Amino acid sequence: MLLEHINGPQDLKGLSKKELEQLASEVRQFLIEKLSVTGGHLASNLGVVELTLVLHYLFDSPNDKFVFDVGHQSYVHKILTGRMDRFDSLRQYKGMCGFVKRDESVHDVWEAGHSSTSLSAAIGMAMARDFKGEDNRVIAVIGDGALTGGMAFEALNHIGHEKKKMIVVLNDNEMSIAPNVGAMHQYLGKIRSDRHYQKAKEELQHFLNKIPAVGGKLAKTAEKFKDSLKYLLVTGILFEQFGLTYLGPVDGHDMEQLLDIFRQADSVPGPVLVHVVTVKGKGYSPAEADSHKWHGISPYKIESGQVVKAVGSPMYTQVFGDVLIELAEKDERIVAVTPAMPGGSGLMEFAARFPGRMIDVGIAEQHAATMSAALAIEGMKPVFAVYSTFLQRAYDQVVHDICRQNLNVIFAIDRAGFVGPDGETHHGVYDIPFLRHVPNLVIMMPKDENELRRMMKTAVDYNDGPIAVRYPRINGLGVPLDAELLPLPIGSWETVREGDSAVIVAIGPMLQVAEDAADLLKRDGMNVRIVNARFIKPLDEQMLLSLASEGKNMIVLEEGAALGGLGSAILEFYSLRGIYGLPIRIVGIPDQFIEHGSIKEQRAEVGLTGERVAAELKNMHPRSKMRVTGQH
Numbered sequence: 095m096l097l098e099h100i101n102g103p104q105d106l107k108g109l110s111k112k113e114l115e116q117l118a119s120e121v122r123q124f125l126i127e128k129l130s131v132t133g134g135h136l137a138s139n140l141g142v143v144e145l146t147l148v149l150h151y152l153f154d155s156p157n158d159k160f161v162f163d164v165g166h167q168s169y170v171h172k173i174l175t176g177r178m179d180r181f182d183s184l185r186q187y188k189g190m191c192g193f194v195k196r197d198e199s200v201h202d203v204w205e206a207g208h209s210s211t212s213l214s215a216a217i218g219m220a221m222a223r224d225f226k227g228e229d230n231r232v233i234a235v236i237g238d239g240a241l242t243g244g245m246a247f248e249a250l251n252h253i254g255h256e257k258k259k260m261i262v263v264l265n266d267n268e269m270s271i272a273p274n275v276g277a278m279h280q281y282l283g284k285i286r287s288d289r290h291y292q293k294a295k296e297e298l299q300h301f302l303n304k305i306p307a308v309g310g311k312l313a314k315t316a317e318k319f320k321d322s323l324k325y326l327l328v329t330g331i332l333f334e335q336f337g338l339t340y341l342g343p344v345d346g347h348d349m350e351q352l353l354d355i356f357r358q359a360d361s362v363p364g365p366v367l368v369h370v371v372t373v374k375g376k377g378y379s380p381a382e383a384d385s386h387k388w389h390g391i392s393p394y395k396i397e398s399g400q401v402v403k404a405v406g407s408p409m410y411t412q413v414f415g416d417v418l419i420e421l422a423e424k425d426e427r428i429v430a431v432t433p434a435m436p437g438g439s440g441l442m443e444f445a446a447r448f449p450g451r452m453i454d455v456g457i458a459e460q461h462a463a464t465m466s467a468a469l470a471i472e473g474m475k476p477v478f479a480v481y482s483t484f485l486q487r488a489y490d491q492v493v494h495d496i497c498r499q500n501l502n503v504i505f506a507i508d509r510a511g512f513v514g515p516d517g518e519t520h521h522g523v524y525d526i527p528f529l530r531h532v533p534n535l536v537i538m539m540p541k542d543e544n545e546l547r548r549m550m551k552t553a554v555d556y557n558d559g560p561i562a563v564r565y566p567r568i569n570g571l572g573v574p575l576d577a578e579l580l581p582l583p584i585g586s587w588e589t590v591r592e593g594d595s596a597v598i599v600a601i602g603p604m605l606q607v608a609e610d611a612a613d614l615l616k617r618d619g620m621n622v623r624i625v626n627a628r629f630i631k632p633l634d635e636q637m638l639l640s641l642a643s644e645g646k647n648m649i650v651l652e653e654g655a656a657l658g659g660l661g662s663a664i665l666e667f668y669s670l671r672g673i674y675g676l677p678i679r680i681v682g683i684p685d686q687f688i689e690h691g692s693i694k695e696q697r698a699e700v701g702l703t704g705e706r707v708a709a710e711l712k713n714m715h716p717r718s719k720m721r722v723t724g725q726h
């Protein structure tokens with residue numbers, strides 16, 4: 095076994111091509127075995143085994159900067175940089191992160207999780223290098239999916255302007271999470287498969303190599319001739335027009351080709367793009383056969399490829415997808431918009447049922463938002479399905495294009511709250527703070543899957559502007575679904591448990607935590623009322639005024655940033671009406687990033703538990719001062 099002797103990239107140096115190939119198959123086996131237990135981003139990593147090996151073999155990390163886009167495909171990099179022994183803790187609480195993490199290794203020079211940032215980071219590092227007069231290499235690894243992100247084009251535009259020496263590795267496996275989409279994808283497909291181009295390129299190369307090396311005027315003419323022929327033939331011309339030398343396409347699993355092309359790339363004085371064609375899921379047939387499913391996979395049985403999954407009620411995502419189909423059957427204005435997450439957002443059946451009414455725009459949240467605004471202006475009913483964390487990308491478009499124009503866009507915000515193994519880059523914990531202060535926007539969160547259905551009905555029936563429903567990355571409660579789909583009155587909260595000792599105002603899955611706290615306090619003779627604050631905006635003003643008149647101790651409980659969340663909204667409501675001194679305590683996520691683990695562990699870390707809430711209520715005295723909490 096070669097792999098057990100690899101404690102860092104230095105141990106790769108001097109290996110023969112054969113040994114590198116042997117190592118590649120050992121790394122693949124290691125990934126398949128380890129991830130069968132932990133789960134994770136298997137398919138993407140199986141696709142970059144040879145590529146990552148060659149980069150670490152030829153170049154000198156961490157002096158040379160390896161910048162991974164998204165970073166979900168960095169497991170091989172982690173294996174080769176001394177972290178093999180940490181894979182049993184992959185994406186687990188206090189374990190190894192599933193993305194690149196600077197505090198994990200000196201070889202991890204750039205963090206991500208969100209897509210399309212690598213080229214901006216790489217040009218930044220190249221410019222810093224030149225400011226400092228240093229000479230290290232900067233190597234970005236970006237996938238064909240990430241290349242559909244607008245930031246990537248902004249960076250390419252600038253890279254071509256600065257002409258700094260750097261290597262952009264385009265890892266082209268024709269897949270985003272789902273099959274990739276867009277004109278860039280088609281363009282890359284042309285390059286990959288254009289037999290004419292490949293053949294002509296070889297003949298051209300052969301012919302040009304025959305031209306005897308000449309000096310003087312003739313050399314210049316020959317060079318010009320070569321360039322004009324190249325422009326004629328090279329279909330990597332788009333990148334050449336951007337000012338990058340295009341090399342490739344090359345088979346990303348052929349060690350020989352990879353070694354040659356990166357040696358060539360290293361000799362290019364300015365920016366160079368190496369087009370590497372790989373197979374997502376390479377080397378494990380279930381993943382090769384369905385790399386969409388195996389992009390992010392739960393623990394599985396290696397032999398059968400069968401996922402070992404606890405069966406439970408459908409995820410909120412599934413309930414959303416189902417109710418959207420029901421609604422779309424009756425309303426042809428409904429179209430779904432997704433920024434490259436049709437599977438994760440529960441839209442695959444919708445797409446099959448309504449061909450053409452599911453619009454996948456690629457990894458382009460800003461574009462998705464503004465396009466939705468235009469769809470609404472033209473009388474459609476766009477449902478912009480987006481993860482909370484990725485909606486952060488489109489904040490200005492939400493404000494400037496959708497809410498300011500007061501357009502009938504529906505935001506289906508999935509992954510609201512903690513998300514578990516993806517950790518801090520993916521938690522959906524800021525959308526309440528960054529949305530609730532924007533005028534014209536209605537924001538809802540259901541207590542269970544039945545209420546999610548009602549909220550989608552409410553949203554489709556609502557024609558007074560933008561409306562958002564946010565729901566978590568968990569299973570529903572298994573409650574019965576109403577036979578009739580009835581909308582909710584906008585701004586209406588509901589009391590889900592009566593009580594006169596104190597009040598917990600909660601949203602979403604925190605209502606279960608509130609019930610746990612109330613059950614604990616019942617043993618101490620306290621009858622705690624629980625209010626489902628299902629409209630984060632507008633607040634239920636009647637309910638709030640009546641709660642103020644009672645003056646009972648109140649906890650506002652939310653699985654979101656405490657700063658600027660629902661609790662803040664309630665305090666602002668009272669303050670703006672001159673109602674002071676109410677005993678209100680906010681229990682939410684403190685002002686810090688919470689790392690990967692299970693949702694249960696993440697909630698425990700910040701005290702979103704029945705025990706903690708019960709203790710808070712027991713300790714609150716009448717007229718206690720409001721303190722932003724989360725620390726405990």
Ligand SMILES: Cc1ncc(C[n+]2csc(CCOP(=O)(O)OP(=O)(O)O)c2C)c(N)n1
Pocket residue numbers: 138141164166167207208209210236237238239240241265267269270271374389433434435457484487
């Ligand atoms: C801004 C943003 N939107 C969406 C995602 C979700 N996402 C993670 S990886 C991925 C696909 C990336 O495709 P590609 O870059 O080709 O990498 P591959 O997995 O194919 O190697 C997407 C859409 C994200 N991480 N960031």
Ligand SMILES: CC(=O)[C@@H](O)[C@H](O)COP(=O)(O)O
Pocket residue numbers: 164166207208271389390438509513516567
């Ligand atoms: C790397 C990335 O951003 C996606 O693969 C993300 O991990 C998907 O999240 P879900 O597993 O919640 O769909």
Ligand SMILES: [Mg+2]
Pocket residue numbers: 237238239240265266267268269270
């Ligand atoms: Mg890809």
